[in-house]
Amino acid sequence: MSKPKLTFWYEFASPYSWLAAERIEALAAAAGVEIDWRPFLLGPIFVAQGWTTSPFNLYPAKGNNMWRDMERLCARTGLPPLTRPDPFPQNSLLAARVATALPDASRPAFTRAVYRAEFTHKQPIADRTVIARLLRDSGVDADAAMAAAELPETKAALRNAIEQARSLGIYGAPSFITASGELFWGNDRLEQALAWAREEG
Amino acid sequence: MSKPKLTFWYEFASPYSWLAAERIEALAAAAGVEIDWRPFLLGPIFVAQGWTTSPFNLYPAKGNNMWRDMERLCARTGLPPLTRPDPFPQNSLLAARVATALPDASRPAFTRAVYRAEFTHKQPIADRTVIARLLRDSGVDADAAMAAAELPETKAALRNAIEQARSLGIYGAPSFITASGELFWGNDRLEQALAWAREEG
Numbered sequence: 004m005s006k007p008k009l010t011f012w013y014e015f016a017s018p019y020s021w022l023a024a025e026r027i028e029a030l031a032a033a034a035g036v037e038i039d040w041r042p043f044l045l046g047p048i049f050v051a052q053g054w055t056t057s058p059f060n061l062y063p064a065k066g067n068n069m070w071r072d073m074e075r076l077c078a079r080t081g082l083p084p085l086t087r088p089d090p091f092p093q094n095s096l097l098a099a100r101v102a103t104a105l106p107d108a109s110r111p112a113f114t115r116a117v118y119r120a121e122f123t124h125k126q127p128i129a130d131r132t133v134i135a136r137l138l139r140d141s142g143v144d145a146d147a148a149m150a151a152a153e154l155p156e157t158k159a160a161l162r163n164a165i166e167q168a169r170s171l172g173i174y175g176a177p178s179f180i181t182a183s184g185e186l187f188w189g190n191d192r193l194e195q196a197l198a199w200a201r202e203e204g
Numbered sequence: 205m206s207k208p209k210l211t212f213w214y215e216f217a218s219p220y221s222w223l224a225a226e227r228i229e230a231l232a233a234a235a236g237v238e239i240d241w242r243p244f245l246l247g248p249i250f251v252a253q254g255w256t257t258s259p260f261n262l263y264p265a266k267g268n269n270m271w272r273d274m275e276r277l278c279a280r281t282g283l284p285p286l287t288r289p290d291p292f293p294q295n296s297l298l299a300a301r302v303a304t305a306l307p308d309a310s311r312p313a314f315t316r317a318v319y320r321a322e323f324t325h326k327q328p329i330a331d332r333t334v335i336a337r338l339l340r341d342s343g344v345d346a347d348a349a350m351a352a353a354e355l356p357e358t359k360a361a362l363r364n365a366i367e368q369a370r371s372l373g374i375y376g377a378p379s380f381i382t383a384s385g386e387l388f389w390g391n392d393r394l395e396q397a398l399a400w401a402r403e404e405g
Contacts, residue, residue, distance in 0.1 A: 062375060064370075064373050064374070064375035065375045065376070067373060068373060068375070068387055068389055071387070072389070072393075075400075169265075172268060172269060173265070174263060174265035174266045174269070175266070186269055186272070188269055188273070191390075191392045192273075195276070195280075
């Protein structure tokens with residue numbers, strides 16, 4: 004019998020996507036749910052809503068509290084102190100293309116490595132040398148992965164993922180979607196999404 | 205020794221404020237925290253951000269998922285099935301003025317009664333006969349409370365609450381603020397806000 008599935012839609016520039024990426028594997032294992040890691044870009048979806056940057060920048064009170072909330076949640080989750088990317092949001096196109104091109108089995112470790120570089124070590128994730136190092140540290144052939152990221156089929160696959168996200172009703176990250184299409188938004192909903200997937204399975 | 209305090213900022217038109225209003229008393233009692241129920245209006249704060257209505261209306265994908273999320277959360281919280289107010293958001297000025305004018309001890313029961321009328325029974329909370337009935341059902345002298353709601357000092361107190369909310373960095377509802385000024389946004393953060401207040405106390 005196959006495990007129930009949950010798709011984890013994440014954006015590399017998104018702080019709360021990072022928290023979900025740190026938490027999801029242990030929780031999914033405990034729930035007996037299989038996770039499909041699906042990188043996408045929120046930028047095009049935000050632009051379609053009339054936003055030119057993150058809502059955390061557009062609405063300063065919201066942004067201030069998000070950073071404070073992230074500091075508190077890092078402490079609660081046992082993560083090292085947060086460093087704020089500069090600029091925020093980081094350009095996540097390269098990381099998303101690389102993650103899209105990777106084999107499924109390599110995606111989780113690379114994804115977490117990118118987030119930690121970005122939010123713990125304040126490194127520029129649009130920088131090719133940074134991404135190549137993170138690939139090597141994840142045990143991946145960095146040259147091959149960087150080349151695969153630039154293939155037309157990779158670029159098309161990421162564009163398709165964004166279009167699919169939008170058509171599924173996704174408007175933020177992280178989002179979780181069960182096999183039946185039940186959509187949960189936000190790191191706060193991870194446990195509920197897993198429970199729902201399990202009940203469907 | 206006095207109990208640690210937490211201020212509960214809520215908006216009568218806000219679905220997630222309702223969930224917090226249903227949950228907060230038992231959780232606060234368990235945490236040994238005293239709650240200050242503080243009604244305010246989000247409308248003026250939204251207008252200052254350039255929004256003419258709720259973001260759940262401005263961004264349909266976000267709104268669709270909020271309603272679905274509320275349905276799920278009502279079931280999880282043991283509440284009756286949600287009914288969507290029409291129109292949404294309801295005009296919450298009258299309810300907020302009445303709640304502002306009530307004695308502290310009468311505010312929680314009246315507040316919950318308004319929310320249940322709005323989100324369970326689809327009643328128009330801007331209607332004076334609805335509010336008067338809810339007051340009576342809460343054991344309050346309805347005529348006196350309705351009259352107190354229209355006093356200039358009540359209107360000024362509500363305006364001051366909105367201005368105070370904005371100056372404290374509040375941008376959504378529900379929000380929770382500890383004695384030291386730590387701000388938590390959202391029904392999802394209620395438990396963390398109570399724990400923080402307790403540690404401060």
